[in-house]
Amino acid sequence: MFTVPPAIAPLNMTIVVRKAKHLGATRFSQPLDVSFKRDASLQGKNTMSFFSEFSLTDRESCEKAIYHGGIAALVSAAFTTFLGIVMDRSFLVDAALISVLAVLVFRKSRVASTLLLVYFVASMCVMWAKAGKPTGLAFAPMFFMYYFTAMRAAFQLHSEYRAEVAVEAMGEEAI
Numbered sequence: 001m002f003t004v005p006p007a008i009a010p011l012n013m014t015i016v017v018r019k020a021k022h023l024g025a026t027r028f029s030q031p032l033d034v035s036f037k038r039d040a041s042l043q044g045k046n047t048m049s050f051f052s053e054f055s056l057t058d059r060e061s062c063e064k065a066i067y068h069g070g071i072a073a074l075v076s077a078a079f080t081t082f083l084g085i086v087m088d089r090s091f092l093v094d095a096a097l098i099s100v101l102a103v104l105v106f107r108k109s110r111v112a113s114t115l116l117l118v119y120f121v122a123s124m125c126v127m128w129a130k131a132g133k134p135t136g137l138a139f140a141p142m143f144f145m146y147y148f149t150a151m152r153a154a155f156q157l158h159s160e161y162r163a164e165v166a167v168e169a170m171g172e173e174a175i
Contacts (some may be wrong), residue, residue: 054149059161062153063170069150072143073102073116094123105150110158114149120147 002129056062077098084091097119120143128134 054145055084056153056156059157060163062157062161063108065149065153066105066113066157067095069113069116069153070102070106071147072150073098075104076120077102080156105154108154108157110154111145112150113154117144117147117151120144 053068054065056065078096080091080095080098084095098116101112101119103118105116123155124136127136
């Protein structure tokens with residue numbers, strides 16, 4: 001019996017493979033009887049999905065959301081830098097601002113995460129106004145969700161885990 005990992009089989013299925021004698025198996029060919037059954041042992045267990053990255057349940061999930069928001073900002077800054085080199089040098093100013101905000105997001109700054117989200121929304125509105133139509137809709141919702149979740153996580157981290165964050169900050173200054 002072979003159990004499929006949850007990422008491959010989101011319905012918590014188990015693949016049962018048996019030699020099928022009734023299908024005319026010979027010495028040289030042995031057809032397999034493959035059947036699927038619901039795996040009761042995986043019922044109720046937390047399976048990962050894309051949207052589980054945006055849920056904030058504990059301190060670890062808050063830190064992970066902030067990290068992912070910072071990575072999304074660095075990816076945006078890299079793409080904007082590429083556009084600045086290829087198209088217009090004014091994009092380099094945007095890339096520098098996004099990079100600075102990304103570094104501050106990694107440092108768990110509530111102001112920086114909020115400014116990053118506001119800057120993203122404002123730049124998308126300006127870009128859509130200049131183009132006359134909404135462009136970049138393939139990636140805009142994804143970046144918005146990462147920035148918004150990073151902002152929520154920064155506020156939740158500072159409000160619910162304030163004592164732990166203060167101890168960490170004092171430890172960094174002592175080093």
